[in-house]
Amino acid sequence: MRRGAVLLAAFLLVLGLLAGAAQARSVVAERVAQDQKTVTAHWTPERMRAAVPVERAKPGGAGGGGPKSDPYPFTSYEVLTPYTELPTATHGKVYFTSDGVDYVCSGTALTSANESVVWTAGHCVHEGPGDFHVNWVFVPAYRDGERPFGTFSASTLLTTDRWAAAGDFGHDLGAATVHPVASISLTDTIGGGRGVAFNYNRQQQYLAHGYPAAKKFSGQRLRVCDAPWGLDDTSTSPPSIGIGCDMTGGSSGGGWVVGNDVYSVNSYGYRSLRNVMFGPFQGSVAQDLYATAAAS
Numbered sequence: 357m358r359r360g361a362v363l364l365a366a367f368l369l370v371l372g373l374l375a376g377a378a379q380a381r382s383v384v385a386e387r388v389a390q391d392q393k394t395v396t397a398h399w400t401p402e403r404m405r406a407a408v409p410v411e412r413a414k415p416g417g418a419g420g421g422g423p424k425s426d427p428y429p430f431t432s433y434e435v436l437t438p439y440t441e442l443p444t445a446t447h448g449k450v451y452f453t454s455d456g457v458d459y460v461c462s463g464t465a466l467t468s469a470n471e472s473v474v475w476t477a478g479h480c481v482h483e484g485p486g487d488f489h490v491n492w493v494f495v496p497a498y499r500d501g502e503r504p505f506g507t508f509s510a511s512t513l514l515t516t517d518r519w520a521a522a523g524d525f526g527h528d529l530g531a532a533t534v535h536p537v538a539s540i541s542l543t544d545t546i547g548g549g550r551g552v553a554f555n556y557n558r559q560q561q562y563l564a565h566g567y568p569a570a571k572k573f574s575g576q577r578l579r580v581c582d583a584p585w586g587l588d589d590t591s592t593s594p595p596s597i598g599i600g601c602d603m604t605g606g607s608s609g610g611g612w613v614v615g616n617d618v619y620s621v622n623s624y625g626y627r628s629l630r631n632v633m634f635g636p637f638q639g640s641v642a643q644d645l646y647a648t649a650a651a652s
Contacts (some may be wrong), residue, residue: 382518382640382645383514383517383641383644385514385648385652386488386513387511387512388492388509390490392511392535395490395509395510396493396509398491399451399491399493399507403451406458407451408458409569409570409608410460410480410605410606411604411606411608427600428583428586428587428598428599428631428632429600430581430582430601430602431581431582432579432603433579434577434579434580435565435577435578439497439498439499439578440497440546442548443613443616444578445497446464446466446546446549446550447464447496447565447610447611448465448474448494448496448497449494450462450463450494450495451491451493452481452489452490452491452492453489453490453491454483458491460606461476461479461608461609462566462567462606462607462610462611463532463610463611464549464618464621465494465542465543465546466549466646466650467543467548467549467551468549468649468650469650471544472533472652473531473532473646473650474510474531474532474542475550475609475621475646476531476608476610477529477530477608477621478515478520478530479528479623480608480609481514481515481530481531481532482519482530484515484519484520484528485520488515492513493507493509493510494510494542495507496508496542497546498578506537507537508534510535511532511533511534511535512532512533512652514532514645514648514652515529515530515531515645518641524592525596525624526594526595526596528621528623528624529621529636529638529645530609531645531649533649552638553618553638554640555643556619556638558585558588558597558637560585560619561582561583561585562583562584562585562612562614562619563580563581563582563612563613563614564581564583564603564610564612564613564622564635565579565611565612566603566606566607566610567606568603568604568606569605569607572604573604575606581599581601581602581633584599585597586598586600594636594637594639596623596624596634596637597620597634597637598632599632599635600631600633601622601631603622603633607633608622608623619635619638620635620637621636623635
């Protein structure tokens, strides 16, 4: 009986090692070496206002999905509920520096065992290909320059291996674990987090959140595009999801919510498709990314 128990334990250990190796191949992570105080001090109100919105546009047009002239319906609006109340408080702005330039994206706080996971786009954490960004912070419930819950600097940055190696928009997903503020974790500070979904039916009604900062938007207020599934971009694998949405640069990484779960993030558009936003389908690689971040 004892020998059987030992063999079973050894078998489970091998399975665990194999699963860990598989997960490590699909996820790239880097522990942030920068000092927490130095990073948060970098983000003065002046630098935050001057940060450049990230905007990703792919050349050409999306594969599949019918005629490109078809309209994809959506409703766009500014969030009017108090930003410090759930679930609005889970959304916030992401700031980082790449090649000496300060940038801004969007992100969402997720429920996790470590209470510290921020979900965003891969290009909001990593150059793809290239290096991870520096001076990375998340500001939940940001509104008109106010930081009601403080500024959370990254302790670990993570993305998919396919974004890190080749800038693959089908896997344009990123995550960060963040340091506590005043010794209190991110989701304890804001009161909770969003859930996250994988391997779902993509034909959903999505609420895409973000802080668009380019063109007609200022980046100072949280906005939502309420839109049904519109088309699939078969130029990526798995095909990315397309919805009608007028958000611009700066909204990258904002969560697409169904119920209380994040199903995708704002990723890219095509210049040939006006008011269409694409987000990656969250399959097994995205699940590995979340599991790795939640265990950091």
